Amino acid sequence: xxxxxxxxxxxxxxxxxxxxxxxxxxxxxxxxxxxxxxxxxxxxxxxxxxxxxxxxxxxxxxxxxxxxxxxxxxxxxxxxxxxxxxxxxxxxxxxxxxxxxxxxxxxxxxx
Amino acid sequence: xxxxxxxxxxxxxxxxxxxxxxxxxxxxxxxxxxxxxxxxxxxxxxxxxxxxxxxxxxxxxxxxxxxxxxxxxxxxxxxxxxxxxxxxxxxxxxxxxxxxxxxxxxxxxxxxxx
Numbered sequence: 001x002x003x004x005x006x007x008x009x010x011x012x013x014x015x016x017x018x019x020x021x022x023x024x025x026x027x028x029x030x031x032x033x034x035x036x037x038x039x040x041x042x043x044x045x046x047x048x049x050x051x052x053x054x055x056x057x058x059x060x061x062x063x064x065x066x067x068x069x070x071x072x073x074x075x076x077x078x079x080x081x082x083x084x085x086x087x088x089x090x091x092x093x094x095x096x097x098x099x100x101x102x103x104x105x106x107x108x109x110x111x
Numbered sequence: 112x113x114x115x116x117x118x119x120x121x122x123x124x125x126x127x128x129x130x131x132x133x134x135x136x137x138x139x140x141x142x143x144x145x146x147x148x149x150x151x152x153x154x155x156x157x158x159x160x161x162x163x164x165x166x167x168x169x170x171x172x173x174x175x176x177x178x179x180x181x182x183x184x185x186x187x188x189x190x191x192x193x194x195x196x197x198x199x200x201x202x203x204x205x206x207x208x209x210x211x212x213x214x215x216x217x218x219x220x221x222x223x224x225x
Contacts, residue, residue, distance in 0.1 A: 033213065042115075042201060042216035043154075050211075087154065097144045097159030097205070098167040099214065104153060 004102035006088050011108045012078055020073045020105045022088035030093040034062050034073045037085045037104065046073065046086075075107070083109045113138065115204050115217035123223045129190040132220045136183050136204030142166075143185040144214060145177060148199040157200075160185050161207070189222075197224045 003025045012018040024032070031050040035043035047055055049064035049071060061074040075082055085106050089099040116135045124130050136143050144167075145157040156169040160179035177187040183204075189196055199221050203214035 031211075035216075042218050044216070045213040048211050048213060089154075095167050096207070096212075097142045097161060097214075098156050098169070099144070100156065101146075101154040 004088055004090055004100060006086075006102040006105045008103070009106040009108065011110060013110050014078055014080060016078050018075045018078060018107060020075070020086050020088075020107070022071045022073070022102055024069050024071070024088070024090045024102075026069070026090055026092055026100075028093035029066060029069075029090065030095070031091040032062075032064055032071050033089040033091070033099060034060075034071075035087040035089060035101075037087060039084075043087055078109050080109050080111070083107060115202060115215050117200075117202055117217040117220050119220060120218065121221045121223075123225065124192050125225050126192055126194060128192050129188065130192060130222060131186055131188045132200055132202075132222075134185045134187075134202035134204075134217060136185070136202075137215055140204035140206055140215075141183055142205045142207055142212075143179055143183065144203045144205075145185070145187050146201045146203065147171075148201055148219070149197075154201070157187065192224045194224050197222060 006022045034046040037043040047062035054063045059076045064071045085104040087104045088102040142161045144159040148154045159167040163179045174190045179185045199219045201219045203216045205212040
């Protein structure tokens with residue numbers, strides 16, 4: 001099985017940078033996803049990592065270290081609309097359609 | 112391209128009843144996964160269907176079941192409802208659920224059990 005840990009809440013000001021860490025333990029790693037979920041809405045895909053390193057996509061970047069069981073999501077130039085819950089999810093080998101989600105990190109962006 | 116649709120969006124039932132939720136995936140997607148989301152437990156995987164076969168199953172009691180039709184539409188059923196089944200039920204579809212395949216989530220069905 002998996003154990004996925006991420007901070008419960010983070011607060012940052014508009015225009016700043018926030019880094020959300022995620023640590024995981026898995027018996028057979030096969031990819032890590034980051035999703036954004038606004039209150040009352042469905043999660044939406046942000047990024048995917050399966051190899052070590054940094055994936056950059058606009059204001060959002062995600063990093064993975066498989067040997068450390070560690071990932072982070074970096075949000076740059078924060079905007080008020082970035083206030084949401086950010087979910088780290090891990091997929092096991094041979095569990096294609098099954099994602100194990102962390103509890104989510106609530107990011108609060110203040111003016 | 113239409114997104115994932117789920118019906119109904121809201122449902123109120125009483126303990127002991129049963130309920131059926133429906134999910135229509137994005138056209139061409141063959142994998143449908145179901146999740147339960149509650150404030151206390153977060154998003155928890157229920158099961159996944161691919162080409163009408165259950166490919167993965169989470170740790171939920173047998174009261175939770177599902178199926179997938181030849182057009183990839185999926186239904187999940189919960190029998191003998193309990194108060195603790197109150198949750199947002201999300202379905203997600205993907206092409207084959209492998210590699211970089213992301214899961215696209217539907218808006219969810221909010222189930223309240225009284």
